[in-house]
Amino acid sequence: MPVISNLFEKNITDKTIFSFEIVTLHTSGMRFVSEHEILVKGGKAEISLYGIRFSHGENEDRRVLEKRAICSIDEVLKLLNDCKLLSWDGFDGPHPKNVLDGTMFRLNAVVNGDKTISAQGSQNFPKHYRDFTDGLYNLLNNDEEKED
Numbered sequence: 001m002p003v004i005s006n007l008f009e010k011n012i013t014d015k016t017i018f019s020f021e022i023v024t025l026h027t028s029g030m031r032f033v034s035e036h037e038i039l040v041k042g043g044k045a046e047i048s049l050y051g052i053r054f055s056h057g058e059n060e061d062r063r064v065l066e067k068r069a070i071c072s073i074d075e076v077l078k079l080l081n082d083c084k085l086l087s088w089d090g091f092d093g094p095h096p097k098n099v100l101d102g103t104m105f106r107l108n109a110v111v112n113g114d115k116t117i118s119a120q121g122s123q124n125f126p127k128h129y130r131d132f133t134d135g136l137y138n139l140l141n142n143d144e145e146k147e148d
Helices: 073-082 129-141
Strands: 020-028 033-041 044-053 062-071 104-111 115-122 145-147
Touching: 020 073, 020 129, 033 062, 044 073, 044 129, 062 129, 073 129
Parallel strands: none
Antiparallel strands: 020 033, 020 104, 033 044, 044 062, 062 145, 104 115
16 A cells, blocks of 8 residues: 655645655666666665666576665655656657667656556657656665665
């Protein structure tokens, strides 16, 4: 069951994320594949960064934990709302013409109980995408309690 933050009790609108169960951002480029995952655990938000490792001879790629941080749910909700994550739903950014390389992303989230958000793009990102990735980096590196 999602935890509802007190931060937004008075200002909840249909454009506000007031709870989340999971947020997953999968990114890949020519030489990397990674995944950020945000979960609610024990009244806190757990943010994990995984490297996706390709294994020859195995049927599936492996997620290898690179970094984990614990922070407040309110910090994550602020990031999700500041970046207007609800507006990303349905975003499909096709690869720009004449661009030979780039970064691809896929975002999946469950927020506000049962609302799903799905977005994807190839060197074409929704508004505030960079703010979101920078915010994840900051939360992973400036948290209350680090887990490595």
